[in-house]
Amino acid sequence: MALLYGLLWRFLLLLVHVNRALVSWLRVRLRSWKGRLWERAVAALLLPLALAGFPDQQKKLNRNPDANANPVTGKRTANRRSRWLSDGRSLEKLPVHIGLLVAEEELSYTDIANLVVWCMAVGISYVSVYDHHGIFRKNNSRMLEEIVRQQQDLLGVEGSKCNVEFLTNGTDEHQRHVVSCRPTVKVLSPEDGKQSIVQAAQQICRSVENKERSSQDISVSMLDILLRESKNIPDPELVVKFGPVDSTLGFLPWHIRLTEFISLPSHRNVSYEDLLGALQQYGTCQQRLGQ
Template sequence: MMAQVYEFVWRILHALLHLQRALICWFRVRLWNWRLWKRAVAALLVPVALGFQNHKKLGPSAGKRGLRRVRWGADGKSLEKLPLHVSLLIAEDELHYTDIANLVVWCMAVGISYVSVYDNQGIFRRNNARLMDEILKQQQELLGLDGTKCPIELLNNGSDKQDHQVLSCQAGVKMLSPDDGKPSIVRAAQELCRAVEQKERTAKDIDVHMLDSILRDSVHIPDPDLVLKFGPVESTLGYLPWHIRLSEFISLPSHTSVSYEDFLGALKRYAACEQRQGK
């Protein structure tokens, strides 16, 4: 009888021991899960807090500039084709440096490598330093980038950049005037005539390809793929007659207060057009 009692008590104690172990394991698991949960919450909240602090430190204007850079870069990549060289032809009497500077910066932001600016009075060419200052100012204002991070190079007539490579985060800017149009063809013809007169060349050597080579060397940039003409005048106003054989022309009412949406719309029209290359 006593043996049965001892056995019964022993089984109860054994069951209690197992229950104790089970409870200890359960509490450990709960405690471990609690710690994991706290770590997970901390991992989520800390980057948010840091991002909020960084956003406060950068300020709203810096945030907008960053969004602009991302958006405009994505716009350029989304286009089916992007011009290598965009020319801005201003057929208006009143010229606004800030609006032209904005257009140049937008070209740079979407990935266009060369931008030229033309007016039939040659005002921008005579005041190229003023326009370049405005371009650098708007680059900082719109993109938050200074000239050292994304340089803009002013291409003068004496520039030695003739390889026509696609620039990386860089825009080559050239000011053009009527002197680069028909007068440049006259100068090229005179140069060939002098070469024949001095017996450096023969008359048989002169052909279209030679004239084309001389004219291209005088401009130092590739032919414009797209010419954005601003103003009501339906004329090219003497703009580079030799270099626009394959250029696409898109007219906009005015460069004054032109918006980025207007500019992007013109690029989309260019991307959608079918170019027959003179065929």
């Protein structure tokens, strides 16, 4: 009998422990449920206020598109621009006008666009792009689109606001342009070389024939003035030639009397360091200027 009472007592104690555990569990669940219910109630009250302020925030973002930009990408772009500008300032001398002469059969618009943007980034004011067959000129829209794309990728939004001009038949014609700023890009072809000299000579001959000028007025300086009026750009101080051909291939023959030429193996897969090396080489060269 005593054994039976002992087992009954233990069974009752077990029921008490189970009851206490069940009550504790129910209390925790009830508190959690009340907490979620309270959070939902607060969220329901605050949601209209949040939605009311959203249009103002959206207007701010629309006024400042860069606010949505990736901060890491923006910082990387700013660092690159700062480095390139610093490189340009560190050079002993920087050309005002640089020519990119491509003496290769296979042309890469992306690589040439990268070179153009890098030249802009270091502080060069005029960049001329030339190939012997005039392919870049014939496809000037594609050339322009690639330059603008690379400006945006490498320099960011602000860097894409640079004027791009194309020469057509020896005259300046703005076929398409972005918001004007200092750097100017000109795409040249053989027509802008020897052909421009022929056109200037014909103009002088017509003026003599029409008795607007006399034959004694004809001089080198007169021809020089006519050619510079048609191009409206300074002479290139540096031309970087890409390819194995040792020739200027008709690149502005009248304007390169004092130009320094530096050769690189190819414009394809060219790097910024390749361009910087050419600029550094130009910065250390001594130009006698006819002396």
